[in-house]
Amino acid sequence: xxxxxxxxxxxxxxxxxxxxxxxxxxxxxxxxxxxxxxxxxxxxxxxxxxxxxxxxxxxxxxxxxxxxxxxxxxxxxxxxxxxxxxxxxxxxxxxxxxxxxxxxxxxxxxxxxxxxxxxxxxxxxxxxxxxxxxxxxxxxxxxxxxxxxxxxxxxxxxxxxxxxxxxxxxxxxxxxxxxxxxxxxxxxxxxxxxxxxxxxxxxxxxxxxxxxxxxxxxxxxxxxxxxxxxxxxxxxxxxxxxxxxxxxxxxxxxxxxxxxxxxxxxxxxxxxxxxxxxxxxxxxxxxxxxxxxxxxxxxxxxxxxxxxxxxxxxxxxxxxxxxxxxxxxxxxxxxxxxxxxxxxxxxxxxxxxxxxxxxxxxxxxxxxxxxxxxxxxxxxxxxxxxxxxxxxxxxxxxxxxxxxxxxxxxxxxxxxxxxxxxxxxxxxxxxxxxxxxxxxxxxxxxxxxxxxxxxxxxxxxxxxxxxxxxxxxxxxxxxxxxxxxxxxxxxxxxxxxxxxxxxxxx
Numbered sequence: 001x002x003x004x005x006x007x008x009x010x011x012x013x014x015x016x017x018x019x020x021x022x023x024x025x026x027x028x029x030x031x032x033x034x035x036x037x038x039x040x041x042x043x044x045x046x047x048x049x050x051x052x053x054x055x056x057x058x059x060x061x062x063x064x065x066x067x068x069x070x071x072x073x074x075x076x077x078x079x080x081x082x083x084x085x086x087x088x089x090x091x092x093x094x095x096x097x098x099x100x101x102x103x104x105x106x107x108x109x110x111x112x113x114x115x116x117x118x119x120x121x122x123x124x125x126x127x128x129x130x131x132x133x134x135x136x137x138x139x140x141x142x143x144x145x146x147x148x149x150x151x152x153x154x155x156x157x158x159x160x161x162x163x164x165x166x167x168x169x170x171x172x173x174x175x176x177x178x179x180x181x182x183x184x185x186x187x188x189x190x191x192x193x194x195x196x197x198x199x200x201x202x203x204x205x206x207x208x209x210x211x212x213x214x215x216x217x218x219x220x221x222x223x224x225x226x227x228x229x230x231x232x233x234x235x236x237x238x239x240x241x242x243x244x245x246x247x248x249x250x251x252x253x254x255x256x257x258x259x260x261x262x263x264x265x266x267x268x269x270x271x272x273x274x275x276x277x278x279x280x281x282x283x284x285x286x287x288x289x290x291x292x293x294x295x296x297x298x299x300x301x302x303x304x305x306x307x308x309x310x311x312x313x314x315x316x317x318x319x320x321x322x323x324x325x326x327x328x329x330x331x332x333x334x335x336x337x338x339x340x341x342x343x344x345x346x347x348x349x350x351x352x353x354x355x356x357x358x359x360x361x362x363x364x365x366x367x368x369x370x371x372x373x374x375x376x377x378x379x380x381x382x383x384x385x386x387x388x389x390x391x392x393x394x395x396x397x398x399x400x401x402x403x404x405x406x407x408x409x410x411x412x413x414x415x416x417x418x419x420x421x422x423x424x425x426x427x428x429x430x431x432x433x434x435x436x437x438x439x440x441x442x443x444x445x446x447x448x449x450x451x452x453x454x455x456x457x458x459x460x461x462x463x464x465x466x467x468x469x470x471x472x473x474x475x476x477x478x479x480x481x482x483x484x485x486x487x488x489x490x491x492x493x494x495x496x497x498x499x500x501x502x503x504x505x506x
Contacts, residue, residue: 012449012498015088017269023446024074027454033073056102077091085453088166090186113143133192133290139327140188174223180243181215217454218245218294245294251489256471265414271305273398303398337423343386392431413437413446433484
């Protein structure tokens, strides 16, 4: 018998908010390639304008072609792939029929079930927050199921189960269905304390026909790659496919946030601020979520600073009229870094704000600057920089909320696409006024996913050990005392004006 001498190359599939990202890398963290493909969403013709879906068959084809591109870009043999890990956005859901075929697939931004969410929150007999650590009702899979039961009974009557997007992708790739417990908690489908399926909620919400799949811990090898995908990809059929935690929690591994009381900032399309805890910790005001970490016997207390990256890309498209705003972001980074704190007295209130997950509603926003503008008119750089200021202020607010439960954070680390901006790094460290460890790779989700696969099917370190390695790779940033003092005053002003704006009706 010959031993398996294949190199430890792994694939990470990340179904994000706007793109599918496929990365090929080694267990050491060396990323050989990363290919992104935009996800095509559509509003259903017979649904509400707040509904959003994607075509499962077309999306699966996109995943396969993106894997092929990533393997080609990595310049490795498909035979050298030892495992595939799958993660996805939180609250992205798929309904499956009796045969396991998808009959609905929607992202977290599918907000069709507002009325049903309100009904769930008003249920005095069942407190979904206490069981799953998540809410409000509109954010849960149960609200979407109730919407289909009331508005699309022809779909609901064919529905036998519900799962995350990552669970569905693994089902397609292997033929096996399990709910990864960390992702399931994010949609209210699993119990935050144990990770077990929240089966008792189905009859409580008058959805008795729905049976939840069994859950599994992150890092579980759910099955082997099916021949129908093995042949076009060239990857051996015995290659394990591993269920990984949500994109946000996988990102925590990507920059090593695993010890109790450490804080991880994941800033990409949106920004989450998660504090690691050794037991479930609940926010009585329900502004913060309680979730599970991908490390065993760890949980997270989770704050949300809103849609940062998406807001910034939208703003740059208005200011610069460019379709490639990633390149614009790189081009303006140096001049933004030369602007003094305060952005020429421009204050921004756009996507990110003081997000309260139990009361996430539309509110007034915009720009404030001295008038008449002709005296000292702000330019595009001032406006762009002021947006970065506001993102950092929103992050500080969330971290203050997290620290109010357990005291000052043990450490703060950050990663994601927004942290590719050197000017944003400097702003953030001065606004927070403490040392921050920042991941140089913007693909921390993929890095954390690869670590989960390697720990699951490889012969090397445990996931905790991989996380410890990632923590040693961070770049350390220290605040500038003068700038930090200025930002402390600007932050207080920002909070004051934010409260005043919140009183204005749209």
